[in-house]
Amino acid sequence: MMDISKMQYRPCVGIMLVNAAGKAFVGKRIDNREGDWWQMPQGGVDDGEDLREAVLRELWEETGVKDDNVQILAQTREEVFYDLPEELMGKLWGGKYRGQRQHWFLARFIGTDEDIDLKAHKSPEFCEFRWIDPELLPDLIVPFKKRIYRTVLDEFRPLI
Structure with a gap:
């Protein structure tokens, strides 16, 4: 028994990437066959890694977007936390973490859709992407992350 x-909590960064039209990037996860869930790029922070470096690395790994195609606009004032649901507890990340502690960043995408390459990394996270109205973000994410997406959206809304 755990x-x-x-x-x-696993240290993590998340990126709300918005384009010139104010639409947010979401990717459909390759590994989630149980639902039609879409999410913003996010991932772990390596030991000793600067948060902004982690954001740009994760963005590159998950979307193929290079740092010269983004402008970081803001960071959440505080970390946000979530717990994994019971059925995933002990199964992800080697069973080491109960959830994630996340720093979220808002970034403006200044490239074109041709600058997005979901297969840029050897283990793609997303099988497709789209740009959506940011208000729809909480409706598209897995249920246990909805609160996080609402918090991030509320904080970044005035800057989008």
């Missing part, structure tokens, strides 16, 4: 109270 003692969840002793498990840590």
